[in-house]
Amino acid sequence: MSSVSMPQVAGNGLEPGFRGVICASFGAAGDTAEQQSDSQPKLDLHFEAATPQTLSELRSVLGSSSVGVRLFLSGPTADIRAAAAVAAECGLHQEEMTLLSEEAAPRAIYCPHCHSTTPTFQPAGSEVPCQGCGTALVTTDHFSRRMGAYLGYAARVEEAS
């Protein structure tokens, strides 16, 4: 059988023949640590975006892992689709991959001005108009348990006054 050579992947600390869970996140996505894998070894990878460089890094990580490995991809849809295609080329099956698209579920943004919430697919830091009062809200990463939504703040003070 063909031997598997360990590619030099800087800093991913991957053992050849890795059969645990690989969590790769792209962009501003939070890490996928909430994927419970207490029983299995886990490898976290974070990439800014799906570029030829980062995808080839993913390719070499998969190339040195073994059947049994599971892949979680999170981030913007375009990036994780590209990563999933690379994983499929490496021989991973659909049922071995979980795609957590950021855009899959909108985030609720809480408006401090009118107290309504606005669903959005935009990542933190972008502007969305409030559904309640029309104020331009800047979305944040701060989830308020009390409000059950991410906090937004008025992009321009005069609108909120």
Add this chain to the structure above:
Amino acid sequence: MTVAALPISPHPAVDGGLQLEVTNVSPQTDSIVSITLADPSFRKLPSYVPGSHLVVQYGEEGVNAYSLTGSGNAPSEYAISVLRVEDGAGGSRAMHRLAVGDRVYVSRPRSAFAPASTATHHLLVAAGIGITPVLSHARAAAERGTTSSLIYVYRPGSGAHVDEARELLGSALTECSNRDSFQEVLTEQLTKQGVGTHLYVCGPNAFMDSVLDQARAAGWAEARLHSEAFGAAELDEGEPFTVNLVRSGLTLDVPAGVSLLETLEKAGKTIPNMCRKGICGECVLPVLRGTPQHRDLYLTEQEKAGNTTMMCCVSRSEDPEMELDL
């Protein structure tokens, strides 16, 4: 005229197939013989997918399925290997009586154990006569430039195609002569395959179940697992189950050792059938609910995975109960 000579008319299960002539008979072991078939007028034979089988008629009444051992690419002959089963229906004994020059009716090759096109490596596992379809896979992989490795379990002195396997696979062949050494090799191999590897297993049912279960436990996804049953001679009697016939409002118990087909016939149902061993495809039934335990050679892997049809002559139920559209 011997039993092996061409019967008057082809069995329906091989209808639309080919009339071939035996061109070579060579014993592999005490109980396994390799038989080569070719067109009497030297016409080329249809190509086949690796792991395919041929339905061969014996006598006026019988048909049996045998794995083709070649790669399937533009074959000038078809080669099968037949294990003599002393207490079988007689098919294997009739096959062992074939001589060069005899004519037989055969089906066109049928694929029910195909290699995955996306596989980057094939891990082949065979026990005993289960080597035959797996040898076809190894040959096809070599021709296509894909790698394969083989774990082959056989009793010392009774292994068929050992020399060919050695030549074909070199160090990628692991031969095992007992359960313990096999277990060790299997455990190791299941945990060190690159992510593009698919597993193919052929052997007795209990052997295949054990290999597949261990692969699943090692994290192998179902899509990577492929298996090929031997055919009726090896089938165990199975678990009892209950079947609900939705349209006729009947509920029937299928005891262990009795087929669903027999149970339905006893209840007065007329189900078309010919081979009664999972080969011909006549006895297909639509499944409404439940998961069939597919034991036939007829349905493709995809059809089996769909669980909407089953061959009632050999297949049973994975669950205690199932519903049929009857």
